[in-house]
Amino acid sequence: MCLVLTHHTVTxxxxxxxxxxxxxERRRLAGSVNAHVYRVTDSSNExxxxxxxxxxxxxCKWATSFETSEAVExxxxxxxxxxxxxxEAGSAPA
Numbered sequence: 001m002c003l004v005l006t007h008h009t010v011t012x013x014x015x016x017x018x019x020x021x022x023x024x025e026r027r028r029l030a031g032s033v034n035a036h037v038y039r040v041t042d043s044s045n046e047x048x049x050x051x052x053x054x055x056x057x058x059x060c061k062w063a064t065s066f067e068t069s070e071a072v073e074x075x076x077x078x079x080x081x082x083x084x085x086x087x088e089a090g091s092a093p094a
Contacts, residue, residue: 003086004032004051004059011076013044019075020049026067027051031058059085 010016020037027035031054040046053059062068063083072081 002053002056002059002088004049004053004063005084005086006049006051007082008047008049008072008075009078010045010047011078013039013047016047016075016077019071023071026071027062030062030065031055032062056085056087 008016017037024035032051033054034052036050038048038050040048051059053062063085
């Protein structure tokens with residue numbers, strides 16, 4: 001299990017969210033098991049998405065795929081996204 005964290009600046013949040021929603025089935029087929037999108041509180045056109053994946057290799061393949069690049073373009077992302085594929089390195093109680 002791993003996480004993919006993406007940070008985007010978008011031109012229009014509603015347009016971004018529509019593409020994000022439409023892409024959910026493709027993400028699921030690629031191995032994503034959970035997804036959340038968040039808006040930065042003081043910058044409504046900055047968004048962070050967190051995806052949980054069943055496999056790190058599949059997550060990396062999705063993150064660098066042509067289809068993902070197209071979705072980013074359609075969603076109105078400015079300057080390209082920052083994408084991080086994360087594997088757990090430790091944990092502690094809150």
